[in-house]
Amino acid sequence: MNTIWILVKKDLLRDLKRPWGLLVLLCIPVITGWFMALAFGGGEGSESAVVIHVAVLDQDGNFIGGMMRSLGSQGDAQRNLQIHPVKTVEEGIRLLERRKASAFLVLPENLTNDLIVGVTASVQLYKNPAEAMLPKVVEQGTSLLAVGISEFMDLLGPQVKEVVDLLESGTAPSNWLLAMRFYQGLQKLDTVRDYVFPPLIRFETVAANEYIPSASRIASGTGGAS
Amino acid sequence: MNDIFTYMFPGLMMMWMIFIGQNLMADVYTESERKTLPRMLGTPVNLNQFLVSKIIRCVIVCLMAEGLLMLFTAVVFRVRWGNPFWLILVIVAANLSITGLLAVVYGLAKTKILADAITVVVGLLTAFLGGGMIPFDEMPFLMKAIGSWTFNRWSVQGLQAVMNARPLGEITIPVMKLLLFGFVTTGLGMYWMRRRFQAGRLS
Numbered sequence: 001m002n003t004i005w006i007l008v009k010k011d012l013l014r015d016l017k018r019p020w021g022l023l024v025l026l027c028i029p030v031i032t033g034w035f036m037a038l039a040f041g042g043g044e045g046s047e048s049a050v051v052i053h054v055a056v057l058d059q060d061g062n063f064i065g066g067m068m069r070s071l072g073s074q075g076d077a078q079r080n081l082q083i084h085p086v087k088t089v090e091e092g093i094r095l096l097e098r099r100k101a102s103a104f105l106v107l108p109e110n111l112t113n114d115l116i117v118g119v120t121a122s123v124q125l126y127k128n129p130a131e132a133m134l135p136k137v138v139e140q141g142t143s144l145l146a147v148g149i150s151e152f153m154d155l156l157g158p159q160v161k162e163v164v165d166l167l168e169s170g171t172a173p174s175n176w177l178l179a180m181r182f183y184q185g186l187q188k189l190d191t192v193r194d195y196v197f198p199p200l201i202r203f204e205t206v207a208a209n210e211y212i213p214s215a216s217r218i219a220s221g222t223g224g225a226s
Numbered sequence: 227m228n229d230i231f232t233y234m235f236p237g238l239m240m241m242w243m244i245f246i247g248q249n250l251m252a253d254v255y256t257e258s259e260r261k262t263l264p265r266m267l268g269t270p271v272n273l274n275q276f277l278v279s280k281i282i283r284c285v286i287v288c289l290m291a292e293g294l295l296m297l298f299t300a301v302v303f304r305v306r307w308g309n310p311f312w313l314i315l316v317i318v319a320a321n322l323s324i325t326g327l328l329a330v331v332y333g334l335a336k337t338k339i340l341a342d343a344i345t346v347v348v349g350l351l352t353a354f355l356g357g358g359m360i361p362f363d364e365m366p367f368l369m370k371a372i373g374s375w376t377f378n379r380w381s382v383q384g385l386q387a388v389m390n391a392r393p394l395g396e397i398t399i400p401v402m403k404l405l406l407f408g409f410v411t412t413g414l415g416m417y418w419m420r421r422r423f424q425a426g427r428l429s
Binding site for chain 1: 231234235238239241242245246249253266270271275276278279280282283286287291294295298299303
Protein backbone atom coordinates (compact mmCIF):
# COMPACT_ATOMS: atom_id res chain seq x y z
CA MET A 1 0.00 0.00 0.00
CA ASN A 2 2.91 2.27 0.85
CA THR A 3 4.44 1.66 -2.57
CA ILE A 4 1.15 2.54 -4.26
CA TRP A 5 0.91 5.75 -2.26
CA ILE A 6 4.49 6.72 -3.22
CA LEU A 7 3.64 6.17 -6.89
CA VAL A 8 0.42 8.20 -6.59
CA LYS A 9 2.25 11.00 -4.78
CA LYS A 10 4.93 11.09 -7.47
CA ASP A 11 2.31 11.43 -10.18
CA LEU A 12 0.31 14.04 -8.29
CA LEU A 13 3.40 16.16 -7.66
CA ARG A 14 4.16 15.95 -11.35
CA ASP A 15 0.59 17.06 -12.14
CA LEU A 16 0.86 19.97 -9.72
CA LYS A 17 4.02 21.15 -11.40
CA ARG A 18 2.19 21.42 -14.72
CA PRO A 19 -1.44 22.19 -13.91
CA TRP A 20 -2.20 24.37 -16.95
CA GLY A 21 -3.40 21.58 -19.21
CA LEU A 22 -5.88 20.49 -16.56
CA LEU A 23 -7.04 24.04 -15.86
CA VAL A 24 -7.65 24.71 -19.55
CA LEU A 25 -9.68 21.50 -19.76
CA LEU A 26 -11.68 22.66 -16.76
CA CYS A 27 -12.57 25.94 -18.46
CA ILE A 28 -14.34 24.13 -21.28
CA PRO A 29 -17.29 22.68 -19.30
CA VAL A 30 -17.81 26.02 -17.57
CA ILE A 31 -17.87 27.91 -20.86
CA THR A 32 -20.00 25.26 -22.57
CA GLY A 33 -22.46 25.21 -19.68
CA TRP A 34 -22.63 28.98 -19.63
CA PHE A 35 -23.34 29.18 -23.36
CA MET A 36 -25.97 26.43 -23.09
CA ALA A 37 -27.65 28.21 -20.20
CA LEU A 38 -27.65 31.44 -22.20
CA ALA A 39 -29.04 29.69 -25.27
CA PHE A 40 -31.77 27.78 -23.45
CA GLY A 41 -32.58 30.07 -20.59
CA GLY A 42 -31.44 33.59 -21.45
CA GLY A 43 -29.56 35.86 -19.08
CA GLU A 44 -30.54 37.18 -15.67
CA GLY A 45 -33.88 38.96 -15.85
CA SER A 46 -34.62 37.44 -19.24
CA GLU A 47 -38.35 37.50 -18.52
CA SER A 48 -38.46 41.22 -19.10
CA ALA A 49 -35.73 41.20 -21.75
CA VAL A 50 -38.05 40.42 -24.69
CA VAL A 51 -39.44 43.68 -26.04
CA ILE A 52 -41.58 43.63 -29.16
CA HIS A 53 -41.22 46.77 -31.24
CA VAL A 54 -44.28 47.61 -33.32
CA ALA A 55 -44.58 50.58 -35.66
CA VAL A 56 -48.13 51.96 -35.82
CA LEU A 57 -49.58 54.28 -38.42
CA ASP A 58 -52.83 55.69 -37.04
CA GLN A 59 -54.84 57.00 -40.00
CA ASP A 60 -58.01 56.82 -37.91
CA GLY A 61 -57.01 59.42 -35.34
CA ASN A 62 -60.07 58.59 -33.29
CA PHE A 63 -61.20 56.53 -30.28
CA ILE A 64 -60.07 53.05 -31.47
CA GLY A 65 -56.81 54.32 -32.95
CA GLY A 66 -55.96 56.12 -29.73
CA MET A 67 -56.83 53.05 -27.70
CA MET A 68 -54.55 50.82 -29.78
CA ARG A 69 -51.71 53.31 -29.70
CA SER A 70 -51.92 53.50 -25.92
CA LEU A 71 -51.61 49.71 -25.51
CA GLY A 72 -47.88 49.95 -25.15
CA SER A 73 -48.14 52.02 -22.00
CA GLN A 74 -50.61 49.87 -20.08
CA GLY A 75 -50.10 47.09 -17.54
CA ASP A 76 -47.61 44.35 -18.34
CA ALA A 77 -47.52 45.47 -21.97
CA GLN A 78 -45.32 48.44 -21.13
CA ARG A 79 -42.50 46.01 -20.26
CA ASN A 80 -42.75 43.90 -23.40
CA LEU A 81 -44.33 46.14 -26.01
CA GLN A 82 -42.82 49.24 -27.52
CA ILE A 83 -45.08 51.21 -29.88
CA HIS A 84 -43.40 53.45 -32.44
CA PRO A 85 -45.94 55.91 -33.92
CA VAL A 86 -45.13 56.75 -37.55
CA LYS A 87 -46.64 59.30 -39.92
CA THR A 88 -46.38 57.54 -43.25
CA VAL A 89 -46.36 54.00 -44.60
CA GLU A 90 -42.85 54.57 -45.96
CA GLU A 91 -41.59 55.52 -42.53
CA GLY A 92 -43.05 52.34 -41.04
CA ILE A 93 -41.56 50.14 -43.75
CA ARG A 94 -38.21 51.87 -43.26
CA LEU A 95 -38.33 50.86 -39.60
CA LEU A 96 -38.92 47.27 -40.63
CA GLU A 97 -36.08 47.37 -43.12
CA ARG A 98 -33.74 48.74 -40.49
CA ARG A 99 -34.93 45.97 -38.14
CA LYS A 100 -36.06 48.55 -35.62
CA ALA A 101 -39.54 47.01 -35.52
CA SER A 102 -40.87 43.46 -35.63
CA ALA A 103 -44.12 44.47 -37.31
CA PHE A 104 -45.86 47.50 -38.76
CA LEU A 105 -49.57 48.03 -38.13
CA VAL A 106 -51.66 50.36 -40.25
CA LEU A 107 -54.99 51.47 -38.78
CA PRO A 108 -57.20 52.68 -41.65
CA GLU A 109 -59.09 55.96 -41.87
CA ASN A 110 -62.57 56.03 -40.30
CA LEU A 111 -61.87 52.84 -38.37
CA THR A 112 -63.86 53.98 -35.35
CA ASN A 113 -66.79 55.29 -37.37
CA ASP A 114 -66.88 52.16 -39.54
CA LEU A 115 -66.98 49.97 -36.48
CA ILE A 116 -69.73 52.07 -34.93
CA VAL A 117 -71.95 51.83 -37.98
CA GLY A 118 -71.11 48.15 -38.51
CA VAL A 119 -69.04 48.44 -41.68
CA THR A 120 -66.31 45.84 -41.98
CA ALA A 121 -62.92 47.41 -41.44
CA SER A 122 -59.51 45.88 -41.94
CA VAL A 123 -56.12 46.69 -40.51
CA GLN A 124 -52.91 46.01 -42.40
CA LEU A 125 -50.02 44.24 -40.77
CA TYR A 126 -46.52 44.16 -42.24
CA LYS A 127 -44.31 41.51 -40.67
CA ASN A 128 -40.54 41.82 -40.51
CA PRO A 129 -39.25 38.93 -42.68
CA ALA A 130 -35.90 39.01 -40.89
CA GLU A 131 -37.51 37.81 -37.66
CA ALA A 132 -39.18 34.49 -36.99
CA MET A 133 -41.15 34.59 -33.76
CA LEU A 134 -41.93 38.16 -32.77
CA PRO A 135 -43.90 39.12 -35.93
CA LYS A 136 -46.06 36.03 -35.35
CA VAL A 137 -46.68 37.17 -31.79
CA VAL A 138 -47.80 40.56 -33.12
CA GLU A 139 -50.02 38.86 -35.71
CA GLN A 140 -51.70 36.72 -33.07
CA GLY A 141 -52.06 39.70 -30.77
CA THR A 142 -53.61 41.81 -33.53
CA SER A 143 -56.08 39.04 -34.43
CA LEU A 144 -57.08 38.75 -30.80
CA LEU A 145 -57.43 42.49 -30.50
CA ALA A 146 -59.55 42.66 -33.64
CA VAL A 147 -61.95 40.05 -32.27
CA GLY A 148 -62.06 41.85 -28.93
CA ILE A 149 -62.75 45.24 -30.49
CA SER A 150 -65.44 43.80 -32.78
CA GLU A 151 -67.25 42.25 -29.84
CA PHE A 152 -66.75 45.38 -27.76
CA MET A 153 -68.26 47.54 -30.51
CA ASP A 154 -71.13 45.08 -30.97
CA LEU A 155 -71.96 45.50 -27.33
CA LEU A 156 -71.13 49.12 -26.63
CA GLY A 157 -71.28 50.63 -30.10
CA PRO A 158 -74.07 53.16 -29.26
CA GLN A 159 -72.31 54.32 -26.11
CA VAL A 160 -68.99 54.71 -27.94
CA LYS A 161 -70.78 56.64 -30.67
CA GLU A 162 -72.26 59.03 -28.14
CA VAL A 163 -68.87 59.55 -26.49
CA VAL A 164 -67.23 60.15 -29.87
CA ASP A 165 -70.00 62.57 -30.86
CA LEU A 166 -69.57 64.42 -27.60
CA LEU A 167 -65.81 64.67 -28.11
CA GLU A 168 -66.20 65.80 -31.71
CA SER A 169 -68.87 68.41 -30.85
CA GLY A 170 -66.32 70.35 -28.83
CA THR A 171 -68.85 71.25 -26.16
CA ALA A 172 -68.36 70.23 -22.55
CA PRO A 173 -70.90 67.52 -21.67
CA SER A 174 -72.90 67.79 -18.46
CA ASN A 175 -71.91 65.61 -15.52
CA TRP A 176 -75.36 64.04 -15.53
CA LEU A 177 -75.05 63.00 -19.18
CA LEU A 178 -71.59 61.47 -18.61
CA ALA A 179 -72.82 59.60 -15.55
CA MET A 180 -75.79 58.24 -17.51
CA ARG A 181 -73.58 57.04 -20.39
CA PHE A 182 -71.20 55.41 -17.93
CA TYR A 183 -74.09 53.74 -16.09
CA GLN A 184 -75.61 52.46 -19.34
CA GLY A 185 -72.22 51.05 -20.32
CA LEU A 186 -71.88 49.26 -17.00
CA GLN A 187 -75.35 47.81 -17.32
CA LYS A 188 -74.52 46.42 -20.73
CA LEU A 189 -71.26 44.96 -19.46
CA ASP A 190 -73.15 43.35 -16.62
CA THR A 191 -75.18 41.31 -19.10
CA VAL A 192 -72.02 39.63 -20.41
CA ARG A 193 -70.21 39.31 -17.07
CA ASP A 194 -70.45 35.50 -17.05
CA TYR A 195 -68.93 35.28 -20.54
CA VAL A 196 -66.14 37.77 -19.96
CA PHE A 197 -65.28 36.51 -16.49
CA PRO A 198 -66.51 32.91 -16.49
CA PRO A 199 -66.71 31.41 -13.01
CA LEU A 200 -64.71 28.33 -13.94
CA ILE A 201 -63.03 27.85 -10.58
CA ARG A 202 -64.04 29.45 -7.35
CA PHE A 203 -62.35 29.05 -3.99
CA GLU A 204 -64.21 29.45 -0.79
CA THR A 205 -63.11 28.88 2.75
CA VAL A 206 -65.84 27.34 4.84
CA ALA A 207 -65.87 25.92 8.34
CA ALA A 208 -66.18 22.16 8.58
CA ASN A 209 -69.53 22.31 10.31
CA GLU A 210 -70.90 24.37 7.46
CA TYR A 211 -69.52 22.00 4.83
CA ILE A 212 -70.51 18.70 6.47
CA PRO A 213 -74.00 18.99 7.91
CA SER A 214 -73.43 16.07 10.29
CA ALA A 215 -70.29 17.72 11.71
CA SER A 216 -72.32 20.34 13.50
CA ARG A 217 -74.46 17.66 15.07
CA ILE A 218 -71.37 15.79 16.25
CA ALA A 219 -69.92 19.02 17.59
CA SER A 220 -73.08 19.92 19.47
CA GLY A 221 -73.48 16.36 20.72
CA THR A 222 -69.98 16.08 22.15
CA GLY A 223 -69.55 19.70 23.04
CA GLY A 224 -66.11 19.82 21.32
CA ALA A 225 -64.86 21.98 18.51
CA SER A 226 -65.43 20.82 14.96
CA MET B 227 -30.17 30.99 -16.09
CA ASN B 228 -29.20 29.42 -12.82
CA ASP B 229 -31.84 26.71 -13.16
CA ILE B 230 -30.75 25.69 -16.62
CA PHE B 231 -27.12 25.78 -15.57
CA THR B 232 -27.90 23.62 -12.55
CA TYR B 233 -29.80 21.21 -14.76
CA MET B 234 -27.20 20.90 -17.49
CA PHE B 235 -23.89 21.37 -15.75
CA PRO B 236 -23.57 18.05 -13.84
CA GLY B 237 -23.87 16.12 -17.10
CA LEU B 238 -21.38 18.36 -18.85
CA MET B 239 -18.97 18.10 -15.94
CA MET B 240 -19.10 14.33 -16.05
CA MET B 241 -18.50 14.34 -19.79
CA TRP B 242 -15.39 16.46 -19.40
CA MET B 243 -14.15 14.30 -16.58
CA ILE B 244 -13.86 11.49 -19.11
CA PHE B 245 -11.53 13.62 -21.21
CA ILE B 246 -9.51 14.65 -18.18
CA GLY B 247 -9.37 11.02 -17.05
CA GLN B 248 -8.36 9.99 -20.55
CA ASN B 249 -5.12 11.97 -20.35
CA LEU B 250 -4.38 10.44 -16.98
CA MET B 251 -5.12 6.88 -18.03
CA ALA B 252 -3.11 7.29 -21.22
CA ASP B 253 -0.17 8.02 -18.94
CA VAL B 254 0.09 4.26 -18.36
CA TYR B 255 1.25 3.92 -21.95
CA THR B 256 3.26 7.13 -21.91
CA GLU B 257 5.31 5.69 -19.03
CA SER B 258 5.91 2.64 -21.15
CA GLU B 259 6.88 4.67 -24.24
CA ARG B 260 9.30 6.79 -22.24
CA LYS B 261 10.82 3.64 -20.77
CA THR B 262 10.08 4.78 -17.25
CA LEU B 263 7.80 1.79 -16.67
CA PRO B 264 10.50 -0.86 -17.21
CA ARG B 265 12.77 1.11 -14.87
CA MET B 266 10.02 1.26 -12.27
CA LEU B 267 9.39 -2.45 -12.62
CA GLY B 268 13.07 -2.97 -11.97
CA THR B 269 12.48 -1.67 -8.45
CA PRO B 270 10.29 -3.48 -5.88
CA VAL B 271 7.24 -2.00 -7.65
CA ASN B 272 5.13 -4.61 -9.42
CA LEU B 273 2.72 -4.16 -12.33
CA ASN B 274 -0.41 -4.39 -10.18
CA GLN B 275 0.81 -1.64 -7.87
CA PHE B 276 1.67 0.51 -10.86
CA LEU B 277 -1.80 0.08 -12.38
CA VAL B 278 -3.62 0.61 -9.08
CA SER B 279 -1.60 3.79 -8.49
CA LYS B 280 -2.66 5.11 -11.90
CA ILE B 281 -6.30 4.35 -11.16
CA ILE B 282 -6.15 6.03 -7.75
CA ARG B 283 -4.42 9.03 -9.27
CA CYS B 284 -7.12 9.26 -11.93
CA VAL B 285 -9.85 9.24 -9.26
CA ILE B 286 -8.02 11.84 -7.14
CA VAL B 287 -7.27 14.24 -10.00
CA CYS B 288 -10.87 14.00 -11.25
CA LEU B 289 -12.03 14.66 -7.71
CA MET B 290 -9.80 17.76 -7.51
CA ALA B 291 -11.01 18.95 -10.89
CA GLU B 292 -14.64 18.48 -9.90
CA GLY B 293 -13.98 20.26 -6.62
CA LEU B 294 -12.55 23.24 -8.51
CA LEU B 295 -15.49 23.28 -10.91
CA MET B 296 -18.02 23.07 -8.11
CA LEU B 297 -16.33 25.82 -6.15
CA PHE B 298 -16.15 28.04 -9.22
CA THR B 299 -19.77 27.47 -10.24
CA ALA B 300 -20.96 27.91 -6.66
CA VAL B 301 -19.20 31.29 -6.39
CA VAL B 302 -19.75 32.64 -9.91
CA PHE B 303 -23.05 31.05 -10.98
CA ARG B 304 -24.44 30.52 -7.45
CA VAL B 305 -25.06 26.85 -8.07
CA ARG B 306 -26.13 25.11 -4.86
CA TRP B 307 -24.40 21.76 -4.81
CA GLY B 308 -26.02 20.47 -1.63
CA ASN B 309 -24.69 18.39 1.22
CA PRO B 310 -20.87 18.04 0.81
CA PHE B 311 -20.76 14.55 2.31
CA TRP B 312 -23.24 13.07 -0.16
CA LEU B 313 -21.71 15.10 -2.94
CA ILE B 314 -18.27 13.62 -2.33
CA LEU B 315 -19.80 10.15 -2.15
CA VAL B 316 -21.52 10.60 -5.52
CA ILE B 317 -18.51 12.05 -7.30
CA VAL B 318 -16.11 9.46 -5.92
CA ALA B 319 -18.46 6.74 -7.18
CA ALA B 320 -18.79 8.56 -10.52
CA ASN B 321 -15.00 8.93 -10.81
CA LEU B 322 -14.51 5.27 -10.08
CA SER B 323 -16.89 4.38 -12.89
CA ILE B 324 -15.16 6.81 -15.28
CA THR B 325 -11.77 5.35 -14.38
CA GLY B 326 -13.12 1.83 -14.75
CA LEU B 327 -14.54 2.58 -18.17
CA LEU B 328 -11.26 4.14 -19.26
CA ALA B 329 -9.32 1.17 -17.92
CA VAL B 330 -11.49 -1.17 -19.99
CA VAL B 331 -11.04 0.95 -23.13
CA TYR B 332 -7.26 1.25 -22.68
CA GLY B 333 -7.05 -2.42 -21.77
CA LEU B 334 -8.94 -3.67 -24.80
CA ALA B 335 -7.91 -1.24 -27.56
CA LYS B 336 -5.02 -2.50 -29.65
CA THR B 337 -3.19 0.81 -29.73
CA LYS B 338 -3.11 3.95 -27.62
CA ILE B 339 -4.36 6.05 -30.55
CA LEU B 340 -7.32 3.74 -31.01
CA ALA B 341 -8.04 3.91 -27.28
CA ASP B 342 -7.98 7.72 -27.44
CA ALA B 343 -10.43 7.70 -30.34
CA ILE B 344 -12.76 5.19 -28.65
CA THR B 345 -12.72 7.25 -25.47
CA VAL B 346 -13.89 10.34 -27.36
CA VAL B 347 -16.72 8.38 -28.98
CA VAL B 348 -17.74 6.69 -25.72
CA GLY B 349 -17.49 9.97 -23.81
CA LEU B 350 -19.63 11.92 -26.25
CA LEU B 351 -22.14 9.11 -26.71
CA THR B 352 -22.68 8.50 -23.01
CA ALA B 353 -22.89 12.23 -22.36
CA PHE B 354 -25.44 12.62 -25.14
CA LEU B 355 -27.57 9.68 -24.05
CA GLY B 356 -27.15 10.46 -20.37
CA GLY B 357 -28.50 13.98 -20.69
CA GLY B 358 -25.19 15.84 -20.58
CA MET B 359 -25.84 17.73 -23.80
CA ILE B 360 -29.60 17.95 -24.14
CA PRO B 361 -32.17 17.73 -21.35
CA PHE B 362 -32.78 14.03 -20.61
CA ASP B 363 -36.54 14.47 -20.09
CA GLU B 364 -36.93 15.87 -23.60
CA MET B 365 -35.31 12.92 -25.32
CA PRO B 366 -37.31 10.31 -27.26
CA PHE B 367 -38.35 7.16 -25.40
CA LEU B 368 -35.76 4.87 -26.98
CA MET B 369 -32.88 7.22 -26.26
CA LYS B 370 -34.09 7.63 -22.70
CA ALA B 371 -34.27 3.87 -22.30
CA ILE B 372 -30.67 3.49 -23.49
CA GLY B 373 -29.48 6.57 -21.63
CA SER B 374 -30.83 5.24 -18.34
CA TRP B 375 -28.10 2.60 -18.48
CA THR B 376 -25.16 4.97 -18.85
CA PHE B 377 -22.89 5.91 -15.97
CA ASN B 378 -23.30 9.55 -17.02
CA ARG B 379 -27.02 9.35 -16.30
CA TRP B 380 -26.46 7.71 -12.91
CA SER B 381 -23.93 10.41 -12.04
CA VAL B 382 -26.34 13.17 -13.03
CA GLN B 383 -29.17 11.50 -11.11
CA GLY B 384 -26.99 11.27 -8.03
CA LEU B 385 -25.73 14.83 -8.30
CA GLN B 386 -29.17 16.28 -8.92
CA ALA B 387 -30.60 14.27 -6.03
CA VAL B 388 -27.95 15.81 -3.75
CA MET B 389 -28.47 19.29 -5.19
CA ASN B 390 -32.22 19.07 -4.68
CA ALA B 391 -31.84 17.52 -1.21
CA ARG B 392 -33.81 14.46 -2.26
CA PRO B 393 -34.37 11.52 0.10
CA LEU B 394 -31.41 9.25 0.78
CA GLY B 395 -32.85 6.47 -1.35
CA GLU B 396 -32.67 8.62 -4.45
CA ILE B 397 -28.99 9.28 -3.79
CA THR B 398 -27.90 5.78 -2.81
CA ILE B 399 -29.45 3.96 -5.77
CA PRO B 400 -27.37 5.76 -8.43
CA VAL B 401 -24.33 5.62 -6.13
CA MET B 402 -24.69 1.84 -5.80
CA LYS B 403 -25.02 1.50 -9.56
CA LEU B 404 -21.92 3.65 -10.09
CA LEU B 405 -19.89 1.76 -7.52
CA LEU B 406 -20.88 -1.61 -8.95
CA PHE B 407 -20.13 -0.45 -12.48
CA GLY B 408 -16.88 1.15 -11.31
CA PHE B 409 -15.56 -1.87 -9.41
CA VAL B 410 -16.47 -4.33 -12.16
CA THR B 411 -15.00 -2.23 -14.98
CA THR B 412 -11.91 -1.31 -12.97
CA GLY B 413 -11.29 -4.97 -12.23
CA LEU B 414 -11.79 -5.96 -15.85
CA GLY B 415 -9.75 -3.04 -17.12
CA MET B 416 -6.85 -3.83 -14.83
CA TYR B 417 -6.96 -7.47 -15.88
CA TRP B 418 -6.84 -6.59 -19.58
CA MET B 419 -4.15 -3.98 -19.14
CA ARG B 420 -2.02 -6.37 -17.14
CA ARG B 421 -2.42 -8.99 -19.84
CA ARG B 422 -1.35 -6.48 -22.45
CA PHE B 423 1.74 -5.44 -20.52
CA GLN B 424 2.66 -9.04 -19.78
CA ALA B 425 2.27 -9.95 -23.43
CA GLY B 426 4.47 -7.00 -24.34
CA ARG B 427 1.78 -5.28 -26.47
CA LEU B 428 2.56 -1.73 -25.43
CA SER B 429 2.03 0.29 -28.57
